Amino acid sequence: MLKVTAVSPESLGAELGLQNGTELLTVNGREIEDFLDWEFLTAEEQFLLHIRQPDGEEIEFDIERPEGLPMGVAVEPPRIRRCANRCDFCFVDGLPEGLRDTLYIRDDDYRLSFKYGNFATLTNLKPRDVERIIEYRLSPLYVSVHATDPVIRRWLLRNPLAPDVLEQLRLFASHGLQFHTQIVLSPGVNDGEVLEQTLGDLYAFGSPVLNVSVVPVGLTEYSKHSLVREPTEAECRAAISRIERFSALARAERGITWAFGADELYLRADLPLPPAERYDGFEQVENGIGSVRWLQLRIEEDREALADWRGRRIGVLTGISMASLMNQVLAPLGEATGATFDLIPVTNTLFGSSVTCAGLLPGAAFRLALAGRTDLDLALIPGESLNEDQLFMDDLTLADLQATSPVEVRPSYHFTDALNTPATA
């Protein structure tokens, strides 16, 4: 059973009288467990829908969907699948105590992998899940592979029961599914020859493995430093050299780059980023693959839509790691808008100064960095530091930050989204 949370006015759901709280029981006699059942079973033109209204009345509809009319029904979010692993580099272990409860949930959910592109390890799949993935053709899936050697992967995931990921991918690929894959690089464990083998095994799959990204392990002051460490510059260079050999091979044989290093990997290796055309369709940009090149492209493409910011001073707040790459983005942005940009690298006051990515910055750190900045006309903060409820990691709200800052504050994902309307003052 799945509950309706909202119904759009011009929709089939509204015509049927579905409402907030309606229980969706079955479609064609099959029980509705979650949004996947709902979306896939009601995708047919004809189906039988059995519901229970909030007043207890049960109704069965024999539906013939009029062409072009959407169901228009939002349903409750799924109960998140908990992770079966205990990776030494787990983000959850790197959290300080006292944050909101939801941040401590280790999720590993193939449904969210399909729907939102969250990476999943597939180590907690039950036979029923495997059947659903195949039946509903959940493709592409985003899979954390890390290593294809099953023994090393089990060690990395700290899960002696983790199934062989190659066998899992092979089964799904035989049903036509495809995958975006990632490797979190843990030095001394899955770099070197292990990385070579993993890239080789994934490449040998052919078209089912759409691409592979390699992301350096990221730790905080609270992580298990006795068990895991971040890669050195030399280790990042060695990894890039292996990745780029596979990229060159893929470009020669398949016409795509296929294997990518995260921007962070290039930064730590002190090597220049590949040019924009090497990132194929920027399919893993949300995983930090090609973010700088993608931002540069967005500025170029959105140029006409930008407001006139001539004579204005705009503060750009970001994590320390991105700050060193940010000038490559702010130079073209200054040219496109006429504004002067002031890069403000923000130290993470919650996780410690070693945590340098923008997405983990707490509201208090932005507040501190903006104190007294009356010289600015506008301050941009990274949109990824906020969740969907507009909360920072430390539970400060965006509205709180805006109310207490001496300058207008706008969250931004790619700059041009926040610079298309002039400053309010």
Ligand code: SF4
């Ligand atoms: S797979 Fe590893 S890193 Fe991801 S949530 Fe589970 S324990 Fe944490």
